[in-house]
Amino acid sequence: MISIRVAIIAVLALGFVSCGRAPKKHHHQKTSVPLTEVANEEPANFRGYLEVSEILKERVMNKEFDLGSYVGESAYTNYDKVLDLLGGYKSTGLEEEFRNGTANPLNMLLWFKLLSAVADDVGQICEPTEEATAKLKFEDEFAANVAKLCVKQGEGAVGLDDINPVLDQILASDVPEEERLAISEFLVEGLDADQVPSEFVSDVVLAASFNPYFLIQQ
Amino acid sequence: MKVSRTFRVTALVAIILWTAQCGEEKKKKKKISEKPEVSEEVDPLVEDYKLTDEEKIFWLNKASRSITGKDWPSDKVSEGDLEKSRVETIDELMKDEEFANRVLDFNLYFLGLKPNSIKTSRGTLDPDLISAPNAITSARDLYSGRGYFSLFDLNHPHYLDVYSTDEDYEQVLDQAMIHAKDIVESIVSYTSQTTTFQKAVFCSEDQPIAERSFEIFTEFPVSNYLDETFGFITSEPAQYCSGTTTTPFDGATWAGKVLPKLDALDKALRNVNPGSVTSVMDFPILDASAKELKPNSMLNLRFFLNLPNSSTNYNRRRASYILKRYFCDDLTPINVVAPQSHAEDKHASDPSCQSCHYKLDPMAGFFRERGGAGFDFSQAMEIVLDDQTTIDHDVYVGHWRSGSPDREWEVGYIRSATDESMNSYGSTLEDLFKIIRSSREVKQCLVKRMFSYLVSEKQTMDSGYLNYLTDQLETEAKEDEAKAVKNTMTRILLSKSYSQNSVKSNQCYDYAPGEIAGNRPPCEVAAIFERHCTSCHNAKNASGGLNLAEWSAVGGGEPSFPHKKANAQVSKDDTLASILERITTTNKDKRMPLNIFISSADNEALFRWLTKNLQESKTEGEER
Numbered sequence: 151m152i153s154i155r156v157a158i159i160a161v162l163a164l165g166f167v168s169c170g171r172a173p174k175k176h177h178h179q180k181t182s183v184p185l186t187e188v189a190n191e192e193p194a195n196f197r198g199y200l201e202v203s204e205i206l207k208e209r210v211m212n213k214e215f216d217l218g219s220y221v222g223e224s225a226y227t228n229y230d231k232v233l234d235l236l237g238g239y240k241s242t243g244l245e246e247e248f249r250n251g252t253a254n255p256l257n258m259l260l261w262f263k264l265l266s267a268v269a270d271d272v273g274q275i276c277e278p279t280e281e282a283t284a285k286l287k288f289e290d291e292f293a294a295n296v297a298k299l300c301v302k303q304g305e306g307a308v309g310l311d312d313i314n315p316v317l318d319q320i321l322a323s324d325v326p327e328e329e330r331l332a333i334s335e336f337l338v339e340g341l342d343a344d345q346v347p348s349e350f351v352s353d354v355v356l357a358a359s360f361n362p363y364f365l366i367q368q
Numbered sequence: 369m370k371v372s373r374t375f376r377v378t379a380l381v382a383i384i385l386w387t388a389q390c391g392e393e394k395k396k397k398k399k400i401s402e403k404p405e406v407s408e409e410v411d412p413l414v415e416d417y418k419l420t421d422e423e424k425i426f427w428l429n430k431a432s433r434s435i436t437g438k439d440w441p442s443d444k445v446s447e448g449d450l451e452k453s454r455v456e457t458i459d460e461l462m463k464d465e466e467f468a469n470r471v472l473d474f475n476l477y478f479l480g481l482k483p484n485s486i487k488t489s490r491g492t493l494d495p496d497l498i499s500a501p502n503a504i505t506s507a508r509d510l511y512s513g514r515g516y517f518s519l520f521d522l523n524h525p526h527y528l529d530v531y532s533t534d535e536d537y538e539q540v541l542d543q544a545m546i547h548a549k550d551i552v553e554s555i556v557s558y559t560s561q562t563t564t565f566q567k568a569v570f571c572s573e574d575q576p577i578a579e580r581s582f583e584i585f586t587e588f589p590v591s592n593y594l595d596e597t598f599g600f601i602t603s604e605p606a607q608y609c610s611g612t613t614t615t616p617f618d619g620a621t622w623a624g625k626v627l628p629k630l631d632a633l634d635k636a637l638r639n640v641n642p643g644s645v646t647s648v649m650d651f652p653i654l655d656a657s658a659k660e661l662k663p664n665s666m667l668n669l670r671f672f673l674n675l676p677n678s679s680t681n682y683n684r685r686r687a688s689y690i691l692k693r694y695f696c697d698d699l700t701p702i703n704v705v706a707p708q709s710h711a712e713d714k715h716a717s718d719p720s721c722q723s724c725h726y727k728l729d730p731m732a733g734f735f736r737e738r739g740g741a742g743f744d745f746s747q748a749m750e751i752v753l754d755d756q757t758t759i760d761h762d763v764y765v766g767h768w769r770s771g772s773p774d775r776e777w778e779v780g781y782i783r784s785a786t787d788e789s790m791n792s793y794g795s796t797l798e799d800l801f802k803i804i805r806s807s808r809e810v811k812q813c814l815v816k817r818m819f820s821y822l823v824s825e826k827q828t829m830d831s832g833y834l835n836y837l838t839d840q841l842e843t844e845a846k847e848d849e850a851k852a853v854k855n856t857m858t859r860i861l862l863s864k865s866y867s868q869n870s871v872k873s874n875q876c877y878d879y880a881p882g883e884i885a886g887n888r889p890p891c892e893v894a895a896i897f898e899r900h901c902t903s904c905h906n907a908k909n910a911s912g913g914l915n916l917a918e919w920s921a922v923g924g925g926e927p928s929f930p931h932k933k934a935n936a937q938v939s940k941d942d943t944l945a946s947i948l949e950r951i952t953t954t955n956k957d958k959r960m961p962l963n964i965f966i967s968s969a970d971n972e973a974l975f976r977w978l979t980k981n982l983q984e985s986k987t988e989g990e991e992r
Contacts, residue, residue, distance in 0.1 A: 193826075193873070194824045194827075194873065195824070195826070199484075200484040208439060209439065213491075225484070226484075226485065226488060226489040238484045239484045243675070244481070244674035244689060245480035246476075246481055247480075322429050322439050322440070323425045323426045323428065323430070323440070324426075326426065327422050367824060368869065
């Protein structure tokens, strides 16, 4: 069976790619919309590493959380290297401009690695080791919702009601209901009965965060 | 924004360097008074776009993040939240103190100074933010309802950026004051013991007095920009040694001025808790009773060191920043009809050069007295630039001397190369900021950036909608600036572009009241054509066979302007190329719009739209 993580990557990567593609012009559409269209469509920028770090800090992790720590940097300094590739304001002399805001293969890989690491950390809520407990702190309600998910194991054990609270906390209202439902169903249907709970939780977190609605400016 | 100690050292070196190169006293500045504007009736705020519950939930969280930087406060949105009007919700969110921080963040964005985060990892405000005092003053004014357009002012209070220290704060302050006073006393003592005052001796001590005076602030627990803010207090010895002033240095008089200011600084710092500034409203201000304080200017070392001048750029980098950030003028090189005469040695006589220089050079003239590191050379015989070039002061500023009997300087914000009545002339930097404060272009730029900040930089905005929002802002600001700016934000937060959770960047969703999409020309430029062109180029009177009021699939082809020659529709590319030629020609008899003033911003928008469409057409043709 293809790992659900691979499937997530494939589906979401396609989402990003289509987000970034400039469509052909629609000269002959018949609604009133095309006549007001201009030139090529552009995707919105990434929220950037700092805002994503802040959102994760607020919704999922804790006050000390710093996304940059996963690559040996800090999201709160302007001397970053790897993080710069994930979108942020950068000085051009006196002026600061948002750079690297558009998805490309390299920054998508970096986002994937970073968010996978975050997701794996969340997965450790299911298997709390002494080391992990000391190192990782989560937002209380989020940790409680994940803990409920941890005990559901086996085919048919996990339902939408179990996954939705976790997804809701990560995505808040960033994602339309239809899209959120699609993610939930995708996760429930793709669940491997033998999958270890920590891995499943990790997949849930990754699916929610490695997602255009989460990563791109609304 | 992080600059740290390296900047402090650079700043000190720069101050010493440029102090050391001033010459003799000279010129004075003149001032221009500004009349208050008359108030007019204020239009009501309209919420004309209704949301479904799902859209409302999405909007509530998004608006909360935009206004307060946080998710919607309650985990579950209540019935009451859904029923409440969005205007009311926005109003409540704007009462949150985090709103003031978000306004600060936007102000920095407007000025091109936005960092990734205005906060440190500890949640406190980045101390280096005090290098943008205009952004701080304006955010504080808006939140407290006092105003907003202080963003466009030159001078501001002295904000202090206190950083936390591992040592006992009070003790650190005590030590800093003792050390500062020791230095003052040592300088006074030295000068009083010198019976015959000898400049050469005074200025060539092992540790020169001038440099020593700059040490005074180094132990205070405040960050970089204090040296710059207060450097002038202690720069007197340096100015004497450099020959800037011929007045003998009198240590006792100097100490008499320095010590009260040090006391004011000490008092202000004792009123704050180190590292605890989490809101822009909490930035301590240096006690205003220190009356001899030089005003704190937004044109500080950070500005000048990042925008150096030279014997070739003649302050044009500084001018370019002002045009870009305040007027949203990217200096798109569009040919202009050249004025009849040029000053001989100006780099501007070629039409293609003139396309930028006609407005860049007069803007640069506001900075003519500022040499390297922004040092004021108005009192000097020579002016020293950042590239270390030394030029005779009168020769240098003479480049901006006007040939017109109406004004002394060819300095100002130039809207038209041919019609002087459209331009705003001035002389000093104070004049420049008065022009900025009163210009409609700046208000329009503010609205445009606010839309980019709240919606997206890449979202297309209908030019008529932009015009409408600017009109509303200008009208309402005559009554109440703060309310007018909040209303503008509210209108954008209520817009379809903002409220929908999936919008296309190349589509306009919002229009001025009464304007409908229909067969209007594309939204980027429709209102510009309406303002400047359609009185002669409409369906009833299509001058030259061209109707610029419509955009439709003429003759079953792709959408274009109806444009007929010999009863046949001209191709879209030929029509657009012809318009482009007419708006850029330097032949004033052919230049469009004929005898009608068109702003730089409008002309640039047209130019960009036309060239983009023609380029795309060319690319598509090549692909085929």
